[in-house]
Amino acid sequence: MGRIKQQQQSHQRVFTRRVAILGGLKFGLVGALASRLYYLQVIEGEKYKLLSDENRINHRILFPPRGLILDRFGIPLATNSPSYRAILVAEQTPNLQATLEAFSAIVPLSERDIARTLRQRQRTQDFKPITVKDDLTWEEVNAVELNLPDLPGISIEIDQKRVYPFGGITAHILGYVALPNEKDVENDPDPLLRQPGFRIGKNGLERHYDAALRGGAGESQLEVNSYGRALRELARREGDAGSDLVTTLDIGLHQFAHQRLSSEMAGAAAVMDVYTGDLLALVSTPSFDPTAFYRGLTNDEWHELSNDIYGPLTNKAVAGQYAPGSTFKMMTALAALRAGIRPTDRVYCSGVTVLGSARFHCWRREGHGSVDMTNALKLSCDCYFYEIARRIGIDQIAETARMFGLGNIEGLDLPGEKPGLIPDRAWKKGALGDIWHQGETLVAGIGQGFITTTPLQLCVMTARIANGGYAVKPRLVRRIAEESPNDEGNPIFPSLGLSQEYLKVLRTGMDMVSNTERGTAFRSRIDIPGMELAGKTGTSQVRRITMAERARGVLKNEQLPWNQRDHALFVAFAPVHAPRYACSVVVEHGGGGSAVAAPIARDILIECQRRDPSRRNPNAEGGRREMP
Amino acid sequence: MGIELHSVGSPPGLRLSQRIRQIPWSLVILVAMVASIGFVMLYSAAGGDPDRWMNKQMIRFAVGICVMLAIGMVDLQRLAKIAYPLYAVALVLLIYVEFAGEIGMGAQRWIDLKVFQLQPSELMKISLCLVLARYFHGLSYEEIGRPWVLIPPTLLVILPAGLVLKQPDLGTAGMLLMVGGAIFFVAGVRWWKFAIVFALGIVGAVVAWNSGFLHDYQKARVLTFLDPSRDALGSGYHITQSKIALGSGGVWGKGLLQGSQAQLNFLPERHTDFVFTMLGEELGMVGGLLVLTLYSLLVVYGVAIALRTRSHFGRLLAFGIAMNIFFYFFINTAMVMGLIPVVGIPLPLISYGGTAMMTVMVGFGLLMAVYIQRDHRVGRRSSNEE
Incomplete structure (x- = not known):
């Protein structure tokens, strides 16, 4: 009995001691749990709150x-x-x-x-x-x-x-x-x-x-x-x-111009307020459907659009660069006036100008006889401009052209605007590494050769002639509603500092082009009193006419494939005695400026003047802004 | 003292009325408190729908209370008698499920008895306590010092643990090993033997890692535990979301039904294994500490009974049960807090599900039985004593 008792007691002692050890261990473990809880919920609590919100909230x-x-x-x-x-x-x-x-x-x-x-x-x-x-x-x-x-x-x-x-x-x-x-x-x-x-x-x-x-x-x-x-x-x-x-667009006019121009294969037109620079219409044909881009083009559609020879994706009004042809003659004339040539000085046109061994032809084989400056513009006599260009040289012509916005980016709000090109000696040396030949001056004098301009630039040029020599710049946006809700003001442009007499000579010449008989655009005049336009035709060659062809007889445009025909151009302002609107029209490979481009410009300018708010309602738009 | 005890102890057993008078109602109340917290959490987990989980859980608990009280009435001597047969049954069932068990959660774990699903591994948790208590009860302190005496009980632990690990259920296997080890320890097995087993265990773990005995997902869980960001949307997702939920609960919690992690489904298994996380999110650190305290009280209760009991069988049994409860809640809470790998052990009484609840209720019943017969002798050899 005693042995059993003793054994039981020692057994119980060991048991109690070891239970106590394990009990301590368990308390330690529970303590670890409690501290972990404290760590997660109190010390790190804020961090986990953020994480749980991130889980829960979807922005x-x-x-x-x-x-x-x-x-x-x-x-x-x-x-x-x-x-x-x-x-x-x-x-x-x-x-x-x-x-x-x-x-x-x-x-x-x-x-x-x-x-x-x-x-x-x-x-x-x-x-x-x-x-x-x-x-x-x-x-x-x-x-x-x-x-x-x-x-x-x-x-x-x-x-x-x-x-x-x-x-x-x-x-x-x-x-x-x-x-x-x-x-x-x-x-x-x-x-x-x-x-x-x-x-x-x-x-x-x-x-x-x-x-x-x-x-x-x-x-x-x-x-x-x-x-x-x-x-x-x-x-x-x-x-x-x-x-x-x-x-600045007048969508009614813009739409009219677009439809009018669509009678031709491809072309561009611009209409601009000569004082404010507001572009009322800026058209390029053919066009494309913007909703196709909204939903996304298929490869085939993209291919077709970008390879179309009529260039529907190009905004030709700002990115189409064409030789201005005879529409450039105002610049040559103005450069000559500035160089001291008097408008009454006459040049005899026999139909051809000879320079060394080269022959430069007038568009009229028979020649124009003796012409002064205004008549030269009216008849678009090439020989007159060959002669004065030869006298003043390319650099003076280029300087004047640049004053009128040619050869520069106008800084319009549209991507893809092109500068065109106004060549001079320095340019040729730099770009082609060659010296300037006098023959090239003659060609430049009638707006051919290296010169290219965009329809927008031609419109700006015409506007500056019409407004009395102010450096008007074109714009497409009048205001951003939220940014300047009350800003209806028009910009003020600096004067180019030219004699009004010179500009008057140009305007008179352009007046005669349209409003006197034998003027190259007489057939496309506006005979509504008060709406008459003054303009200048232009026909720019895109191919070279060889001596052989000239001997056989120059091919008519109708006989040529489309893309070798001449570009037809016309620039104009109206009304002739109180200019308000400038317009330029370029018809790609359209043929003659007077036959193709002038009637389109005439129709656009009639529509434009009919739509003039001061005609429709004199109080609608703060009246005409007078330039001193 | 001892002689008197023997005389009091025989004739064995008290009358039923005497036993009923002895019922430790404080234990019953403590258990009911924990279970009630569970009901509230299941109500919240279902988004305020009592029918989804809470009502079923209440019915189970009512059954569980009856089972607990019934087992509390059983004679200790009888429990000692059925220890070996019960263990044998549990082991056979474990072997059976290895071949024919239902597959749930990617592991073979239960037998479908139509009325309820029996998990032999849960049955084994109880029988292991009984059988080890019974075995060591029959040994003197001197006998325990002999190495070969330890071979049968070691096998008693290793066999079921191995089978459960094969299922594969890492958590339960670990629990069996640790509960078994704890009983070995308090039974008086010498210190240096634990040192050897511990060393062998480490070697075994390394071998198991490299030999392919562990399933890939088990390895993944261990690796993910060591570095949760390793697999933020896969295995690491559970732990990361669990920590976010707990941490965002703060001191006072977001309020019942207000836990965005739990209610919006970011927290996986919110009504089962991760119910403690949801509790921490909605009731805060205060709620979490309350639950830890209640569980600790239950464990202390069990250990106190073990210390108060005269019979070695009763002592070891009560202590084994207390260890079971401790490991249950410790493994679960440590797992959801990111202290140990995710092993899939529910939080008894609070997690939805009948199996774990039945195991601990049976356990509490055994505790009660030991408590009621704390001063009674249990025969050394069931055949020749009494």
Whole structure:
């Protein structure tokens, strides 16, 4: 008994001691748990609170409405309109295939639409919407809404899409919006660009003023669960709407000019207020459909557009560089006046000017006889200008031409503007590494040879002649609505410092071109009193006429393939005695300036003056601005 | 003293009425408190829907209380008698599920008995305590010093632990080993033997890691535990989200039904293994400490019973049960707090599910039985004593 008792006691002692050891260990472990809890929930608590909010809250970017683009009278040229999209949430339909078939009975779906929808379904979570069909018509929306009970999972969503009411007519100026490419995204930190479906300005004014038009992103904070399903909106901040852009265009005139010019294969025209520089019309034909770029071009479409010989993608008004031909003669004449040649000085035109061994022909084989400066302009006598160009030299001609905006970028708000080329000795030495030949001066004197200008530049040149020698600059945008809501002011331009007498000689010559018999554009005069125009024709060769051909007889334009025919040009201002509008027209390979370009310019200027607000309502637009 | 005890102890057993009078109601209340916290959490986990989990859990708990009280009435001598047969049954079932068990959570774990699902590994947790208590009860302190005497109980532990690890259930296997080891320790096995086993264990772990005995997902869990960012959306996701949920709860918590991590589904298994995380998020550190305190009290209760008990069998059994409860809640809470790898051990009484609850309720029943018969002798050899 004693042994057992003793054994039991020692057993119990060991047990008690060891239980105590393990008990201490357990207290230590529970203490570790408690400290861990303290560490996570108190010391690191704030950090984890942030992380849990990050989990819980999904920030969604809201698209701001893009600013409108308006013409000078407030007519919208680019707007946003609701676009209806049928979407499908897979988890809400018991049978996807059946729903699509039912939908197809109301709004026909192509095989491709169905295949795309099913493909999207594979990649999308059950509760996320997939697009079944884009851009439904209002009738289709109504039909779908009516049948919604039979279309489980389908609903209609409203998006904004960019709409150009005038389509291709304004495409060259407005450009278009399209999805940003990788480079756009790289260069712009705006989160909007990272949103699927967001479009940015890719050309024209849409691109140049993209920042103002775009506005600022809004944000919606959504509470989401771990699958990303939105449960409720916690906060919402609407984006800042883009600013509206008021352009200088008179869309009615612009549209008229576009249609008028479309009678030819390809061309450009510009109409500008000679005092303010406002471009009322800036046309380039043929054009393209900007909505095709909105949805994205297929490869074939892109190929076709970019290889079209009529160049629909080029804005020829600012990027088309043509030899100005005889429209340049005002510059040669003005350079001569500045060099001291009197307008009454006469030159005898026999039909050909001989310089060394080279012969320079007048367009009229028989010659014009003895002509002074104004008559030389009126008849567009080449020999007269060969002679005065020879006397004053190329550098003086170039200097005068540059004063009138030729050979320079005008700094318009459009991408792709080209400078043209006004050559001189220095240029030839630098660019071609050759000395200037006198024969080249003669050719330059009639606007041929190296010289190229854009239709916009010719318009600016004409405006500066018409407004009394002020360095008017063209502009396309009057104001950005949000930035300067009350700024209707017109810019003030410095004088070029030329004698009014000289400019009067040019204007008289141009007057005679149109308004006196035998003037090269007499047939395209305006005989409405008070609206008469003064102009200058131009026909610029694009090929070289050889001696042999001249001997056989020069081929008529009609006998040549289109792209070898002459360009037809015409510049004009009106009304002749109180100039307000300048206009230039270039018809690519159109033939003769007087036959093809002048009638178009005449029609445009008649329409322009008819639309003049001071004629329609004298109080509509702060009256005419007088230049001293 | 001892002689008197023997005389009090026989004839064995008290009458039923005497036992009922002895029921430790404080233990029952403590258990009910923990379970009630569980009900509240399951109500919140279902987003305020009592039918989803809470009601079923209450029914289970009601059954569990009955089981606990019933087992509390059983004679210790009888428990000692059935220790070996029960262990044998549990071991056979473990072998059976190895070949024919239902697969759940990627592991073979249970037998579908139609009425309920039986997890032999849970049954083994109880039987192991019983069988080790029974074995060491029959040995004197001197006998325990003999090495070969330790071979049978070592096998008693290693066999089921190995089978469970094969299922594969790392957490339960670990629990069996640790509970077994703790019973060896308090039974008086010499210190240096533990040192040897510990050294062998480390070698074994290295071998197991390299020999392919561990499943890839088990290895992944260990690696992910060491570096959660290794697999932030896969295995590391659980732990990362769990820590975010706990940490964002702060001192006072976000309030019931307000835990964004749990309610919005960022927290996986919020009603089962990660229920403590949800509690920490919604009730804060205060709630977490309350639960840890209640569990610690339950363990202290069990250890106190062990220390108060005269029979060696009762002492070892009570201590084994207390260790089981300790490891249950320690492994679960340490796991969700990112202190140990995710091993898939639920938090008993609070996690949704009947199996773990039944195990601890049976355990509490055994504790109660030991407590009621704390002053009674248990025969050394069940055949020739009494």
